[in-house]
Amino acid sequence: MTTSEALRCYVYIQLPGSLDVVTCGLFEQKDGVGRFVYGRSYRSNPLAVELEKFDLPLGSNTFETARLGGIFGALRDSSPDAWGRTVIERQLGRVDLTEVDFLLHSPEDRAGALSFGVDTAPPAPIHQFNKVLHLDVLMREAARIEQGLAPSTPQLDSLIQPGSSLGGARPKNVVEDDEGLWVAKFPARNDRWNNAVVEAGMLRLAQECGLRAAFGRVLSVAGQDVLLVRRFDRERVDGGGYLRHxxxxxxxxxxxxxxxxxxxxxxxxxxxxxxxxxxxxxxxxxxxxxxxxxxxxxxxxxxxxxxxxxxxxxxxxxxxxxxxxxxxxxxxxxxxxxxxxxxxxxxxxxxxxxxxxxxxxxxxxxxxxxxxxxxxxxxxxxxxxxxxxxxxxxxxxxxxxxxxxxxxxxxxxx
Missing domain, CATH: 1.10.1070 (Phosphatidylinositol 3-kinase Catalytic Subunit; Chain A, Domain 5)
Known part of the structure; x- marks a missing residue:
């Protein structure tokens, strides 16, 4: 890509309190400047909400930014972190990906309510997540990624998703059980102590101090501890599916x-x-x-x-x-x-x-x-x-x- 070429994608949003995903606008990045415009049909939707309160208020303007290389903060927050980027680069076999590439190749488990695509209409949402009972397989494959090894099989590689940008840059995945969605944080090679039990302890200690902290629990998987942190940006609804906040x-x-x-x-x-x-x-x-x-x-x-x-x-x-x-x-x-x-x-x-x-x-x-x-x-x-x-x-x-x-x-x- 030359600096004069523009990268663009449509931005979709799951409306508050609804399972409906709609197109809310178009994002374009060129020469380090990002531009976003809300769609006319979205602005006329009575359920429409802003992507962020002050830099992208709901309106007919074309918004511009040069911050973060031309990526609006609300969009960058939907992009994968260092671990997720490593996973996407590995799966695509490329190391020259742009920020728009990372947005387009992140799965539905990203943080927040946004998603991205190249079509004017959003694709049908996918409500299939890895299960907690798969944690041993996911943990082994995450360890292979940390070591720079090839996937065990293409089928197993497809199970390894970048994971929500919640939870830092450690190896992780999003998993589901009867209670809902969790960020599973795996042991890392450079851990100096059992990170799962220590971080779970700090979340519980924060609650004892009166703080509103995420809920975490520890599972023993193949002789190692894995921390599960409940997703607070997702809410399961009766009949299946999740509200996205x-x-x-x-x-x-x-x-x-x-x-x-x-x-x-x-x-x-x-x-x-x-x-x-x-x-x-x-x-x-x-x-x-x-x-x-x-x-x-x-x-x-x-x-x-x-x-x-x-x-x-x-x-x-x-x-x-x-x-x-x-x-x-x-x-x-x-x-x-x-x-x-x-x-x-x-x-x-x-x-x-x-x-x-x-x-x-x-x-x-x-x-x-x-x-x-x-x-x-x-x-x-x-x-x-x-x-x-x-x-x-x-x-x-x-x-x-x-x-x-x-x-x-x-x-x-x-």
Missing amino acids: RMVSALTVLRADENPLDRSKWSYLLLADELKRWVAHPDEDMRELFSRMVFNALISNVDDHPRNHALIAPGTAWNLSPAYDLTPAPQASIERDLAMEVGSAKNRRANRTNLLSECGRFRLSRDEASRLIDQMKTTVSTRWRAVVTECGGTEADLNAISRAFDYEGFEYTP
Whole structure:
């Protein structure tokens, strides 16, 4: 492809509260600039909703962006992550794929309510997913991908889907059981502890701290543990099929760059400001966001970048999604830096003073914020070992992650 050639695809959306998938618009990318226009028939649909609230409001305009190489945030959030891209490149035998290629070759298990195609009308939806009972086969094939090996058979290769962009870049797949859809997160070659039981423990610990966190459970598969995280952007309906909820990452909400070398907009403070514009219940969601920031500090989750926060819209209104990707990162140093800015010091230092310094931005008084921190610190300190053990963690796992908790620098006063 030369730089003067345009890439284009139609964008489809599953309407809120409905199984109907309709064409909502046309996306075109050329010379690093993306353009999107809503279709006239979609704009006249009484159930029509915007793809994102401010950069793509519902209207007749042709919208343009040069951010993220010309990909609108709502579309990029539907694209596969690093693991999914590896899977698609392997299945197509190509390493020269464009962002539009990745959009077109991602399956229905992508995050959110969008899908993409080259025809004006959307194809019939496919409601066939791998089953939980196939996890042993899926895990073996995922391991082959990690090792750069060819698929065992073409039939097995076809079972390996890129997986939702939820859940980070680790090996994963989407599976189904009688309860619904789950993101299955497999062991990775470079894991330093049993990631399944530790992450399941952190999701449960977050709930004990009062956070709205995704539900996870651990299954033993062929002698290894696999974490299943229930999809919160899908809702099973009677008679079969799933409602799909719109979803955008905090990267999109912040209009931020995903390159960690440019963190100018990676900020809990800026995200709190955006929640005031985006969500239906800002006071509730800002308190939740503050609590998540504190929780990430208390467990040394330094991978709390903007793609690991999201907004979701089951209906017409947006709200903060359940928390996900909560993983401790033990360190030898006595202080921690989160991925996003947390306080008035204009830095990412995860200590009590910095966390409290801008609590007003979250519509919390200093006393309220202090009480939240005290309560959460007590819960994390007294419960993390028991919770991880209850999820299947061993003494070796506890020792491996112990430096993530109760670190001296949390109470450090500059």
